[in-house]
Amino acid sequence: MDVGGRPIDAFGAKATKLLQECADTYDGLTTPLLSVDDALLDRRDVKKQTMNSVAAKVRGLFNEQLAIVERETVARFKKDMLRAFKVDRNTGVQLPVAEGDEPMAICERAMAR
Numbered sequence: 510m511d512v513g514g515r516p517i518d519a520f521g522a523k524a525t526k527l528l529q530e531c532a533d534t535y536d537g538l539t540t541p542l543l544s545v546d547d548a549l550l551d552r553r554d555v556k557k558q559t560m561n562s563v564a565a566k567v568r569g570l571f572n573e574q575l576a577i578v579e580r581e582t583v584a585r586f587k588k589d590m591l592r593a594f595k596v597d598r599n600t601g602v603q604l605p606v607a608e609g610d611e612p613m614a615i616c617e618r619a620m621a622r
Contacts, residue, residue, distance in 0.1 A: 524567045530562050
């Protein structure tokens with residue numbers, strides 16, 4: 510599943526709503542089967558299988574979301590660290606640090622974001 514490489518705003522709330530809507534829709538569509546005794550057991554089993562399948566897809570999307578956020582965070586942290594320690598991105602050589610420019614303060618600000 511591809512979410513376009515970008516985080517989905519309010520993913521948890523949207524995923525919860527999707528799972529609830531799926532369960533409600535399933536219940537609504539299969540309610541007529543409640544009058545048939547054997548169908549009741551099958552209905553419960555199929556609902557469990559269906560919900561497990563949907564939950565597995567949501568977990569996959571959640572893992573994608575985590576990977577996207579991790580990549581973005583690492584990239585931002587690396588950029589902030591290079592800036593904090595005045596490292597040239599092309600050469601990797603540390604540049605002279607201006608007086609009063611404290612790398613640890615820059616790192617702390619980067620971590621606070």
